[in-house]
Amino acid sequence: MKKNLWVNVREKSLFVWRIPSFPALFLINFIFGLSSSFFAPFSSIFGIDEAGMSNIGFGVFMTIMAIGGVTISSYIAKRSDTRTSRKKLMIIAAAAGVIGYTLFAFLRNYLALSLTGFFVLGTAGAAVPQLWAYARDALKQANIPAEQTPFIMNIFRMFFALSWTVGPALGSALLISVGFKGLFLSVAAGNLMALLTIVFLLKDVPRGQVSMKKAPAVGKYVKKVHIFAFLAAAFLLSTATSIHMLNMPQFVTKVLHGTEMDVGIIFSVPPMFEVPMMIIVGILATKMDNAKLILIGFATACSYFLLLNFVTEPWQIYPLQVLSAAQVSITGGIAISYFQDFIPEAQGTATTLYMNTTSIGSTLGYLLFGFISQVTNYGSLIIMYTVLAAVGLLFLVFLGKEKVKNSKASKTKVQNF
Structure with missing residues (x-):
């Protein structure tokens, strides 16, 4: 089984490397x-x-x-x-x-x-x-x-x-x-x-590859419920993640009384797992509904933030960082290609709309961390961004159903859902 998985990964990786450009x-x-x-x-x-x-x-x-x-x-x-x-x-x-x-x-x-x-x-x-x-x-x-x-x-x-x-x-x-x-x-x-x-x-890119003569109206896309839900979820998770990134060193050193070495280990663990996980998630994305994978990614992020509320020692965060790597491998990996399929006729608009949404979410997170950390402790901040991530998940669960339904209905037409 492991041998077949390795052969599959190797063959797919060589296939990708041979694609022109x-x-x-x-x-x-x-x-x-x-x-x-x-x-x-x-x-x-x-x-x-x-x-x-x-x-x-x-x-x-x-x-x-x-x-x-x-x-x-x-x-x-x-x-x-x-x-x-x-x-x-x-x-x-x-x-x-x-x-x-x-x-x-x-x-x-x-x-x-x-x-x-x-x-x-x-x-x-x-x-x-x-x-x-x-x-x-x-x-x-x-x-x-x-x-x-x-x-x-x-x-x-x-x-x-x-x-x-x-x-x-x-x-x-x-x-x-x-x-x-x-x-x-x-x-x-x-x-x-x-x-x-x-x-x-x-x-x-040859002129024939450009399918539009008129610039797309972004508003008409955002008004669609499933697109709005996905952008809102991405925005909230991005805000939560940026607050978490700024809060973690302060939480470890000032609340858990850890050291800078603890902080270094905590931030070093996820990248070691993200690279192989992205390959695995990419393979899974070719075999199952991407909408379900996205939901799993957001649920994993919520679980990660929720469990952080219960840690009492720095070392307890180490194994939780595997959950962080897992959610990034999904939400930071297939999320963009998943969203690009919402607006297939305008790939530049789709990609920029998604990245701008997460960029604004990150910026809001920076501002919220600066202002809120002055009036509350770093442990309470974890509760706040856990709630933000949970609301993002709810957007997908309840407002993203139209997209899940459409993707199933069109599975024979667009196979990458």
């Missing part, structure tokens, strides 16, 4: 993930300690960056689904990343950083959604069977997760040795490497 796409995805993992874990240290922002000022700064990313990437998504090729837009976004992070290496003025974050890095934020949409287009162009899409896209997502297993540690080493100036220049260099890879190794 995908080795280059894997590389670009890894580079973008590595670049983001250099900055994201140290953003608050940069804003508060390096640039001298207040806690509230930093929260506003992050909100400005998030709004810029949502606004500009949404516009770029419409362009990608109508006139401009995804390759050209990815080149623009990657170039913006080079410029933006180079400026961050030298700027310390609040207004200058905010303007750069909104306009320049807001443009750079479109790179990953467009890359994911390009990957789906590449699958269609290569005539890959639809039932293989969830597995392939989960492998694709795995490369982004893989970059985060080493990125924060490398970023920390860079920060210690060369400071924020060197760190941001390294991120800019990563974007430059991605830019060159896009220019020389990716081909333009």
Whole structure:
């Protein structure tokens, strides 16, 4: 049985690697993930300690960056689904990343950083959604069977997760040795490497592959109950997860009286399990209803947060991190390809809409953590984001039924549900 599973995984992995453009796409995805993992874990240290922002000022700064990313990437998504090729837009976004992070290496003025974050890095934020949409287009162009899409896209997502297993540690080493100036220049260099890879190794999507002449109205999609339910659930889980990420170190050291080593172990456990789990989840996604897998992922997240409310020692969190890895492997893996199938005629819009929703949820989480942690203890915060994740699950259970029903009815037409 184990031998057959290993053979199946190996054969599927070789199959994915042979798809035209995908080795280059894997590389670009890894580079973008590595670049983001250099900055994201140290953003608050940069804003508060390096640039001298207040806690509230930093929260506003992050909100400005998030709004810029949502606004500009949404516009770029419409362009990608109508006139401009995804390759050209990815080149623009990657170039913006080079410029933006180079400026961050030298700027310390609040207004200058905010303007750069909104306009320049807001443009750079479109790179990953467009890359994911390009990957789906590449699958269609290569005539890959639809039932293989969830597995392939989960492998694709795995490369982004893989970059985060080493990125924060490398970023920390860079920060210690060369400071924020060197760190941001390294991120800019990563974007430059991605830019060159896009220019020389990716081909333009033929005009015939673009199915729309008019930009899609996002509102008409969001009004559909199952799409709204999924976005609301993703938003709530993203908010809960971002609060959890900020809260965990404080909870371990100040409530459980653990050490920084405990925190390091806690954050190191999930990535070790996420990579193999993403492969397994991808295989399962080709054999069962993806709607059920998504529900399992959200239920796992709720169970993980709920169990955290009962821990009394840091070591008790170690085994729970396997649940964290499991939920990320599902909600961070097949969730995007699952949502892309809601709007098959506008992959750029679908991908950006999903990523913008989770980005806004994360930003809200940052703000909620900053304000609420001042009036309550870190243990109580766990209860709050457990409730947020549970409400997200309820959205899927009760309002997502229409999509589950439709996916079953259309199973013979669209096999990747």
